[in-house]
Amino acid sequence: VCTSRFWFNYRHVANTLSVYRSVKRLGIPDSHIVLMLADDMACNPRNPKPATVFSHKNMELNVYGDDVEVDYRSYEVTVENFLRVLTGRIPPSTPRSKRLLSDDRSNILIYMTGHGGNGFLKFQDSEEITNVELADAFEQMWQKRRYNELLFIIDTCQGASMYERFYSPNIMALASSQVGEDSLSHQPDLAIGVHLMDRYTFYVLEFLEEIHPASQTNMNDLFQVCPKSLCVSTPGHRTDLFRRDPEKVLITDFFGSVRKVEITTETLSLERDVAAFESKFPEEELATEPLKYAEQLPVAQIIHQKPKQKDWHPPGGFILGLWALIIMVFFKTYGIKHMKHVF
Amino acid sequence: AAPVQVQLVVPMTVVFGPGSVPGDLPRPLPFRDVQEMEISVNLRTSVTSRYEMRYRSTTGQEEAALAAATAREADAALHPLQDATLGSLTIYVVPETSSLLPQGIHVYVGKHRSALVRAGGSLAALRARLREVTQVMSFTASSIAAALSHRVPDGQLGPDARRDLKSSLGYEITFSLLNPDPKSHTVDWDIEGAVNRYVKPVLDKLSLVANFSVDSQILYYAMLGVTPRYDKESSSFLLSAHSLPHVINPVEARLGSSAASLYPVLNFLLYVPERSHSPLYIQDKDGAPVRTNAFHSPRWGGIMVYNVEAPASPQASLPLHVDVDMARVMEVFLAQLRLLFGLSREEVPAEFLLEGPGNEGLADWELDHLLWAHTVENIATVSTTLTSLAQLLDKIGNIVIKDDVASEVYRAVASVQSAVTKLSLGHLHAAFQASKEAVTSSERAFFDPSLLHLLYFPDDQKFAIYIPLFLPMAVPILLSLAKIVRETRLRKKEPTKMD
Numbered sequence: 001v002c003t004s005r006f007w008f009n010y011r012h013v014a015n016t017l018s019v020y021r022s023v024k025r026l027g028i029p030d031s032h033i034v035l036m037l038a039d040d041m042a043c044n045p046r047n048p049k050p051a052t053v054f055s056h057k058n059m060e061l062n063v064y065g066d067d068v069e070v071d072y073r074s075y076e077v078t079v080e081n082f083l084r085v086l087t088g089r090i091p092p093s094t095p096r097s098k099r100l101l102s103d104d105r106s107n108i109l110i111y112m113t114g115h116g117g118n119g120f121l122k123f124q125d126s127e128e129i130t131n132v133e134l135a136d137a138f139e140q141m142w143q144k145r146r147y148n149e150l151l152f153i154i155d156t157c158q159g160a161s162m163y164e165r166f167y168s169p170n171i172m173a174l175a176s177s178q179v180g181e182d183s184l185s186h187q188p189d190l191a192i193g194v195h196l197m198d199r200y201t202f203y204v205l206e207f208l209e210e211i212h213p214a215s216q217t218n219m220n221d222l223f224q225v226c227p228k229s230l231c232v233s234t235p236g237h238r239t240d241l242f243r244r245d246p247e248k249v250l251i252t253d254f255f256g257s258v259r260k261v262e263i264t265t266e267t268l269s270l271e272r273d274v275a276a277f278e279s280k281f282p283e284e285e286l287a288t289e290p291l292k293y294a295e296q297l298p299v300a301q302i303i304h305q306k307p308k309q310k311d312w313h314p315p316g317g318f319i320l321g322l323w324a325l326i327i328m329v330f331f332k333t334y335g336i337k338h339m340k341h342v343f
Numbered sequence: 344a345a346p347v348q349v350q351l352v353v354p355m356t357v358v359f360g361p362g363s364v365p366g367d368l369p370r371p372l373p374f375r376d377v378q379e380m381e382i383s384v385n386l387r388t389s390v391t392s393r394y395e396m397r398y399r400s401t402t403g404q405e406e407a408a409l410a411a412a413t414a415r416e417a418d419a420a421l422h423p424l425q426d427a428t429l430g431s432l433t434i435y436v437v438p439e440t441s442s443l444l445p446q447g448i449h450v451y452v453g454k455h456r457s458a459l460v461r462a463g464g465s466l467a468a469l470r471a472r473l474r475e476v477t478q479v480m481s482f483t484a485s486s487i488a489a490a491l492s493h494r495v496p497d498g499q500l501g502p503d504a505r506r507d508l509k510s511s512l513g514y515e516i517t518f519s520l521l522n523p524d525p526k527s528h529t530v531d532w533d534i535e536g537a538v539n540r541y542v543k544p545v546l547d548k549l550s551l552v553a554n555f556s557v558d559s560q561i562l563y564y565a566m567l568g569v570t571p572r573y574d575k576e577s578s579s580f581l582l583s584a585h586s587l588p589h590v591i592n593p594v595e596a597r598l599g600s601s602a603a604s605l606y607p608v609l610n611f612l613l614y615v616p617e618r619s620h621s622p623l624y625i626q627d628k629d630g631a632p633v634r635t636n637a638f639h640s641p642r643w644g645g646i647m648v649y650n651v652e653a654p655a656s657p658q659a660s661l662p663l664h665v666d667v668d669m670a671r672v673m674e675v676f677l678a679q680l681r682l683l684f685g686l687s688r689e690e691v692p693a694e695f696l697l698e699g700p701g702n703e704g705l706a707d708w709e710l711d712h713l714l715w716a717h718t719v720e721n722i723a724t725v726s727t728t729l730t731s732l733a734q735l736l737d738k739i740g741n742i743v744i745k746d747d748v749a750s751e752v753y754r755a756v757a758s759v760q761s762a763v764t765k766l767s768l769g770h771l772h773a774a775f776q777a778s779k780e781a782v783t784s785s786e787r788a789f790f791d792p793s794l795l796h797l798l799y800f801p802d803d804q805k806f807a808i809y810i811p812l813f814l815p816m817a818v819p820i821l822l823s824l825a826k827i828v829r830e831t832r833l834r835k836k837e838p839t840k841m842d
Contacts, residue, residue: 027592083795091792096605103509105642136796143731144789213589261587263627264637264645267674268681270541271702 001082003114003123005038005074010194011185013041014055015113015155015201017063022208023109026256034085034100036072038124048192055197055205057189071098079129087140104145109153109254113201116156118179119164135165142168149242151254155200157182160236172219172242172249176200176226177233184232199231213256219246346387347491347726349719352769353481354431355396357473360409362438363462364400365469373399378474382484384491390719392487394477395769401435409435414443415698418453425457429551430711430771432480433457434473439464449694450476454706479691480708482715489685490720506641507685510717510724512779513554513606516542517644518676519598520667521565524617528651530665532613534559537669545677545704549684551772552713556604567614568593571623577632580616580623582648587625587638590646609683610644611676615651615665622650637675645679647672677704684713714775718766721778725759728785739796748791755784 002016020035041053042064053064072081084090085100102108114121120128141147152173154162159175166173176183176198185195186202203226211217223237223246239246252258359372368374375397382390401409408420417435425433437443439462444451449472451459458476463469489507508514518538522530538557546555567590571580582590598610616623624632625648639645649672651665681687686709691697700706729752736742758781765774 027589029592029596031595080795084792087795088790089792089795090790099605101605103642140731140735143734144728213592257592258588259591259640259643261584261591261638261640262682263584263587263625263633264635264639264647264675264679264682265633266678266682266687267635268678268704269699269701270670270674270677272670 001036001077001110001112001114002038003077003112003121005040005124007041007044007046008194009114010041010053010192011197012113013037013039014053014063014197016111017053017068018055018197018201018205019111020068021061021063021065022205023255026208026211026252027213028255028257030067030069031097032257033069034071034098035069036077036082036085037070038077039070039073046193054189054192055202057187057196059191069097075124077124079123079127079133082123082129083133083137086137088144088146100146102146105148106146107149107151107254108147109151111153111155112162113155113198116154116158116162118158119161121154121156121162131162131165134162135167138166138171139168142170149244149249149253153204155183155198159183160238163238166238166241169241170243171238172246173238174222175236176231178236181233200226200233200235203230208251208255211251211255213252213258215250215252217251219249219251222251347723348389348391349722349763350391350393350767351482351487351715351719352393352395352767353477354428354769355394355473355477356426356431356433357396357398357436358405358433359398359400359436359462360438360441361401361406363436363441365462365464365466367466368398369466373397380484382487384488388491388723390487390491392482393767396473405435409437409443411443414445414451414459414696415453417443417459418451418455418457418698421457422453422455425455427456427707428770428772429714429775430769431456432477432708434476435459436462436469438462445696447694448696450692451696452476452480452698452706452708454698454700454703456480456707456711475692475695479695479697480712482712486685486712486716487719490716491723507716508607508609508642508683510720510782511553511607512783513556513604515604515606515608516546516555516557516680517598517608517610518557518559519610519612520559520561521594521612521614522561522563523566523615524619525563525662527618527661527663528615528665529662530561530615530667532561532667532672533669537673541670541673541677541702544702545680548703548705548710549713551710551775552717554606556606560599562597565594565597571616571620577624580620581632582623582625584626584628588640591640591643607642608644609680611679612644612646613667613672614646614648616648618661621653623648624650635675635678637679639679639682641683644683645676647675681705681709685716686713711771714771718762718771718775718778721775721782722759722762722766725755725778725781725785728789729755729759732785732789735794735796742794742796745791745793748788748793751784751788751791755781755788758784 002012004012016035016037020033023033024030041047042051049059051064052062055061055063072085085098088100090099100108112121114123116122119131122128138150141150147170149170150172152163152166152171154174155176156162158177158179158181160178163171163173163175177200184199186197186199188195204222207222207225219239223235226235228234242249364372375395378394378396380392382392384390402424404424405421408424409417411417411420421433421435427433433456435457437459441461444459444461449461449463453459458480460469460472460476463472490510518534520530520532520534522528538559542557546557549555567582569582569586569590571582573579574581594612595610598612623636625636625638627633635647636650637645637647649667651663654663678687681704686705698706700709732752736744758777762774762777762781765771765777
């Protein structure tokens with residue numbers, strides 16, 4: 001999730017897209033990724049290299065690419081939509097790609113970046129999500145067993161405050177900075193004119209470059225990424241809610257997707273050359289009259305309808321009169337001589 | 344989690360054939376007996392199983408049926424004479440020396456809801472055998488615990504738990520043919536015919552459990568993500584067992600499984616290897632090639648590799664035409680479907696002979712097995728959902744509950760109570776339908792979009808917002824109140840002064 005918009009927050013979009021690319025490279029398909037971006041970078045009129053988003057000064061890798069699948073873009077990235085995706089309380093008309101269809105065996109990785117403060121994260125410069133709301137959303141997910149284990153990574157200023165309030169089991173959290181510290185950006189690029197990436201995400205990505213789908217690196221190595229000397233802020237993590245020992249948790253448990261597979265050793269013996277099957281439960285045919293095209297909309301009825309009775313509203317002058325009464329009472333209490341100036 | 348106490352009642356009829364009645368019966372036939380067993384999952388969840396057994400001797404027609412030559416014929420003849428409601432069992436006891444069952448076999452389990460058991464001499468031995476039969480044909484403690492897996496404390500579950508597909512109202516099955524090398528192979532598969540002939544009977548039988556929809560597709564140039572190794576000894580290509588988990592993900596992106604439905608999707612893939620990688624065999628952990636050349640992933644689906652015979656003459660023109668033997672393919676896919684649903688996993692004792700289900704895909708008692716597990720799972724899910732909904736509404740007092748959400752909650756409670764009652768009466772089918780309704784209503788109530796609570800206001804924010812608004816307004820009010828109090832005090836003092 002990238003929670004910022006506007007050109008000068010280029011680095012947040014680059015952060016999110018780079019993590020998205022790494023996760024895809026390690027095997028997670030688009031159908032299992034919900035990407036929320038303001039998506040106003042690539043085609044921004046201020047972008048000197050249109051249709052691209054770069055995360056490194058050397059401009060080798062265009063993280064925007066050809067196959068980015070953004071599920072929530074622009075003004076759809078709101079706190080409400082984010083919480084709806086997490087808790088599953090989505091209107092029935094939402095397409096499958098915008099839903100989180102996880103169950104009790106799913107490991108979920110949540111990566112958020114943007115501007116934050118002590119206990120809140122700013123969404124699109126107009127609203128905030130607090131750490132209590134986030135913790136409650138995770139608890140709702142746990143109640144319905146919508147996750148097996150959850151890894152929460154946040155790269156914002158004072159990021160550690162966002163995971164302070166979690167209380168549901170099986171959550172591990174990483175943040176780029178402690179309360180009271182700012183997360184800093186990595187490198188400005190003079191050609192594009194903005195900072196391209198944040199430090200914490202940059203070093204996390206360098207770490208992820210060495211991971212391949214079969215690697216055995218564990219979470220303790222991820223905690224060591226970006227020490228204070230490189231990052232200036234102190235990254236933090238929280239593992240007390242997690243049931244397993246972090247040393248035994250593989251990076252690919254969250255960033256990649258390695259499925260449990262079993263060899264099929266049995267077959268069903270079928271009689272061949274069987275005739276076509278007649279179902280025991282034949283579908284009922286509802287007898288319907290054939291519909292004519294012109295009868296779809298009852299036009300005659302609509303044209304000859306009487307205008308709908310509107311609800312009664314008090315006349316508009318009522319409000320004005322009420323205020324006039326209040327002002328008169330006010331003047332009467334405090335002195336009539338002021339009233340003479342009005343009339 | 345909310346306390347759940349469910350009683351599962353299995354009506355059983357034990358019919359004694361001539362010459363098989365044990366000598367130490369407590370009462371003359373016919374009589375009834377009850378055996379109860381408690382399966383406790385955690386502190387607040389307990390499931391009691393209650394087998395209501397009715398012992399009687401055979402009728403004339405049943406005796407005639409038992410005089411058949413083989414157990415299968417006897418079972419077929421006995422089937423119309425049984426009362427085969429869902430969830431019930433009928434056990435026919437034949438004499439110890441009967442030749443109906445093969446040598447060394449004590450129990451024959453038919454493909455409906457009956458079994459033939461050799462008498463064990465004493466009633467106790469017979470009871471022990473009957474218990475084994477119910478473990479196979481009905482439910483076991485571990486299968487119930489697996490259905491309630493989200494309540495079992497972590498660490499007590501075996502690796503088998505959470506493998507079977509979760510209970511759902513419907514499933515979508517997708518058959519995909521992957522042809523990575525269309526230049527060399529033109530593959531024809533009569534999927535529609537195969538679905539009509541082989542898959543529909545199985546799905547029809549499973550239609551009691553859920554709605555199924557089937558679709559199929561052909562994908563060209565879809566490669567496996569793994570390069571197989573060439574093995575000189577067998578001059579074939581081998582896929583080792585530990586590279587199999589990495590095969591699925593690159594393909595999944597192209598499967599389009601994010602189709603319109605929200606039901607869980609089961610993918611069955613048939614992969615025809617490229618000419619340069621033919622023949623391709625899957626190796627198991629010990630290095631031996633797998634006979635079915637297929638593997639499956641729990642809760643996802645299965646993949647089968649279909650090798651094309653090398654053409655007789657090396658100058659055969661490309662592309663080769665391949666007609667897929669759909670029966671062989673469907674044998675594997677349907678077996679995988681059974682494994683995904685958890686139908687064929689029990690450890691069956693050696694003296695048991697299980698009749699294969701044939702083209703129907705699953706025996707009646709296996710269907711019962713599924714219904715027991717799903718009904719218990721549904722009831723547990725509903726009670727957890729409703730409890731957590733109640734806790735949520737308790738915690739956040741100002742959520743508005745719409746009328747339809749309230750009516751869904753009432754309906755869910757009524758349905759789940761009816762399901763528990765029906766289970767304790769032994770009506771499995773009705774209990775299952777009630778539990779399905781309960782799940783639908785409770786999910787609709789819990790996931791209603793209107794229940795989203797936003798705007799958490801911590802106390803210091805409340806101060807910051809309301810004080811600048813109300814403080815200036817309060818100043819003249821407080822001052823005039825002070826003035827009134829001073830004036831009344833002065834008026835009270837005046838009469839005393841005038842005196």
